[in-house]
Amino acid sequence: MAQQERAVRTRQAILEAAGAVFAERGYGSARISDVYKRAGMTKGAFYFHFTSKEQLAQEVLDGQVSQQTTYLPLYPREVKLQELVDSALLVAHRLTFDSLLQGSIRLSVDQGSVLDRRRPYRSWIDFQVAVLTEAQERGELLPGVDIEVTAEVLVGAFSGVQLLAEVMTGRTNVEERIADLYRVMMASLAVPEVFARLDISPDLGKRLMAEGLA
Structure with a gap:
């Protein structure tokens, strides 16, 4: 059991190191040696867990999906649209420190890779559809949405705004920019009484994590 736990920790350490490397360099410029050196491991230890850069990158990319199943959707809200805001601001907050998520997001917009980038996007879209459908059934959305x-x-807007924040400020203001995005979007989607009840503060994701709700 101890050996199995050690193998799990080693694999996770490789993935986190890979996330940081892919976030910094993208798929094309990243090298396997960059990853195992950052993880403090030997080449042999790396190849025990992963057979290629493509396999490693795909697992980092698909980590978006597994992370979503871990912390999304969040606990039910009285206002269903708040769950969309919660999820967006939580991801924005995690982007300030989570190397695996940073790498996954970088790979999802990296057109120079050979990876299947559709799965994480499809998963995110499906989550939005599910929440929006229930919000519509509750009468939270404006007619015709x-x-x-x-x-x-x-x-698409989240992807673009976080990328702009990365380019312009190294993501130091990503939470503020995503909050701005959702204030604009929710104002065009929610009926006025629902919009007035939404918490779209930049520090929302940080508070959710501190409260143990994500």
Whole structure:
């Protein structure tokens, strides 16, 4: 059992190191040696767990999906749209420190890779569709909102805004920029009385983590 636990920790350490390397260099410029050196391991130890850079990168990329199943959706809210805001601000907060998520996000927008980048996007879109559908059933949305279109716009806009924050400020203001995005989007989606009840503060994700709710 101790050996199995050690193997799990080693694999996780490789993934976290890979996340940092891919976040910094992208798929094309990253080297396997960069990863195992950052993880403080030998080449042999790396290849015991992963057979190629592509396999490693795909697992880092797919980590978005596994992370979503871990902390999304959050606990139920009285206002369903708050769950969309919660998830977005939580991810924005995690982007300030989570190397694995940073690497996954970088790989998802890296057009120079050979990876299947559709799965994490599809998972995010499906989550948005599910929450928006229930919000619509509860009467939280303005008339005429197209659920599928809105879900894709939210995911696409989040991707673009976080990328802009990375380019412009190294993501130091990503939480503020994502909060700005969701204030604009929710104002165009929610009925006024629902919009007035939403908490779209930049520090929301940090508070959720501190409260143990994510």
